Amino acid sequence: MTRTISLGLRAALWLVMSLCIWGAFFYAWSDPAFIGQSSRILFFHVPMAWTSFVAYFAAAIWSARYLWGGRQMRHDRAAAAAVECGVLFGVLATITGSLWARIEWGAFWNWDPRQTSIVVVLLFYGAYLALRSAMADAEIRARISSVYALIALVVTPFFYFIVPRITDSLHPQPVINADRKIDVDPRMFHVLIASALTYTVLFIWIHNLRTRTQSLVDAREDDPS
């Protein structure tokens, strides 16, 4: 019974994501302000960036739960897996962004403030993973890396909100502006929202698989029989 439900959920995910892809090319129209059809990358690039943000935030929450919620290793595993997913989606967002920049701005990379920000945030979480691999003791590793993941809550807002504003950015405005007005064509908005939600569900699935794998690995290390 549960197996049928879980398979049904996965089939639904496949269908909805396929619909999002269809919508990105045939339901939404291409924004004439950008070269050719290049605006359609929005439906992939923005959800990726959004999902990496969700993943980093989830990692911070699990880290806080580890530190102040009874020091359970499963919270630490969840935090680490979320960072890995965040880096994965962050790298994909960087690549798609840079492809778009090649078409729209003429170069893959030109240190636009948004590009700087995403790279430094990736470096931050790369450092998190380096920190984890530098510590052999599981307790110390969990404690120290949780603290580092929480420092991100202090530092990364500067990249998301402040750095792109001190220097002029050519990056298109965020879809939902400061004055909370939705500033895109309704059809583009539908696909974008659906796509962001679907990517988030995909993240939850991948994260779940990663956490389960890691707990199998940890269990085997504790009891190598």
Added chain:
Amino acid sequence: MELGGLGWIFAVNLIIWTGLFVFLLRIERRIAGLEAGGKGR
């Protein structure tokens, strides 16, 4: 179908996504097998 046209790109995207989906499903089945106490590979 026109090479590089919208339909073509849609097809490529769909194939990539389906491949990823099947890949994840297989991983999940293997994890479930290991969790149930199987040997796995």
Added chain:
Amino acid sequence: MKDWRCELRSRYALNAIGLFAVTTLVVTSAALGPAGTNKSLAINVLPAMLWLILLFAAAAGLPRAFVHEEESHTAIALRLASPPSALFVGKLVFGVTLLLAIEALIAPLYLAVMSLEVSSPGLLVVALVSGGYGLAAGSVLIAALASQARGKSTLFSVLAFPVLMPLLLLAIELTRNAVAGDVAGPALPQLLLYDGSVTIAGLMLFPAVWNP
């Protein structure tokens, strides 16, 4: 007791990183010459160079504060003797004092050898103090983390760079405004926001770093 030990260590550290900073300064100066006479270099390049020198000095000196504790096994005694937040404040005061001392040494020297004229010296002092505070606070917090991964001293720079990056960008911006004689602009409140949030994060997170 603690004051005396701190004194001793800070004199050792001050000598070492003071010399390190002067060396970096000499290299930069030899490479660039009196670059301050060139208006565009003075505004676009020199403030960034100054902060890079200070970053190097901080990265060379501040990790020692904790690595030393772990190496000489005074860490356990300190854990017993004082609450973690007091210890963090102690380390923070040590780090900030050290860095401000370095700045007091380096900044006038830098202005002199680069023939850099600062249009608003008051703002430069504000930038040095608020930026130096954030640089020290961030470094001390990261040093506490890095000291737990024993024998991996290179980790400090990897961990510290992304954390200190917004601070450096804001401090460079503010220094640039000071050199050009502009108003402080939004960089000053943002820098103070960074200083405040790093301090609060340190106070909240340090107990978790320090207590097993």
